[in-house]
Amino acid sequence: MTNGALVLFSGGQDSTTCLAWALDRFESVETVGFDYGQRHIVELECRETIRQCLAREFPQWARRLGDDHTIRIDALNEISNTSLTRDVEIAMGNDGLPNTFVPGRNLIFLTFAAALAYRRGLKHIVCGMCETDYSGYPDCRDDTIKAMQLTLNLGMDRRFVLNTPLMWINKAETWDLARELGGDALVEIVRTETHTCYRGERGNLHDWGYGCGECPACELRAAGYEQWSAASSHEGVSR
Template sequence: MTKKAVVVLSGGLDSTTCMGIAKSEGFELYPLTFSYGQRHQREIEQAKKIASFFNVTEHRIIDLDFFRQIGGSALTDQSIDVPDDGEDNGIPVTYVPARNMIFLSLASAYAEVIGAEAIFTGVSSVDYSGYPDCRPEFIESMNQTINLATKTGVTNHHLSIKTPLMYLTKGETIRLGTELGVPYDLTTSCYKGGEEACGTCDSCRLRIKGFKEAGQVDPIAYQLPIDWTN
């Protein structure tokens, strides 16, 4: 029987790399994308294109307006500006309260229904150390929780959360994805969601830095000219 994996697919670089990794490991792909009240819908549209590229078995898009209703993050609250100063001030305003915990809980429910044995998510403790829900301690705790709280877990059918990018820098992630043929031209990372990436928000800065570290030119368009040689 073919083994199945749920992939939490945001339309971004990391989650798309996870799709490539899951495919390379022989999993049948079931990406799960959340429309959670984020500032823009571009990542949803890109996720659709990425799912089509990988010819997935099923791609589900879940409407989850809860995060927009409660706000508290620059990604879901229009009254909070997206930072573009590149400063590291601890937990950034782009942190969405409990987002990964909720996403992984819903992904585990979906995995139970379809009989998946793995959930892939693109968190990294190296580049996103400011986010509490990207730490290995959190993933380890969630792994224990879903196997205590699900029928799958208590009937000796283990379900595991896989985080293959946890200890990789963005440059290392890009090099790995390139080897696997990941379509980075279809991905989006910019917090502002324009047709061309702004190049100044924290997510764009990290992406640009990663491609430079990988010795590559990012295939997406930027509003600002980028010198890829340094």
């Protein structure tokens, strides 16, 4: 196995920042996206544009950016009854979780990603799970990721490393990480080319990017951008 990386790349803010993080660290980086019939499937359509923008704006990363893969997991849609896989209103469930939670999704993603990394000879798997400001999804927790790394390594007899660079930072800090990695150019790519909105809306470009502005994903992204922007302005004044 090489020290190359495979990035779980949905086309959203978090996974794009993770892709930049990986390109900054590893000599060879491939990407994988998953089509499970999600309502916001437009996110997958953003992926190639984002990859092209990164290669154009950051020549030092272009030579490191390898193949992209898309894996269809139709069965996940068939067995799920959530607002990401059905045309139902986003709401909180009786279990205290939002109905945007797709049970087993990240566990399935990581298993397929590891199988692909096995075939491609890649050691590092990079994913954007975060436990700091999330919706309470149990498969985003650090303990879950650590357990999955152990399980995958035992089950495939490999030494994969699951990297979660966003695990302990909030959305404002994620915007800051993007600027740290690629300056204003990367921030602008994240702002205008990525997609986070659960409803798949890309009609209006807000300060923080495209989206409905009302779903939990938009609210979290917008709040993070506002906090980061305010802090950045304050730093500029202080200097």
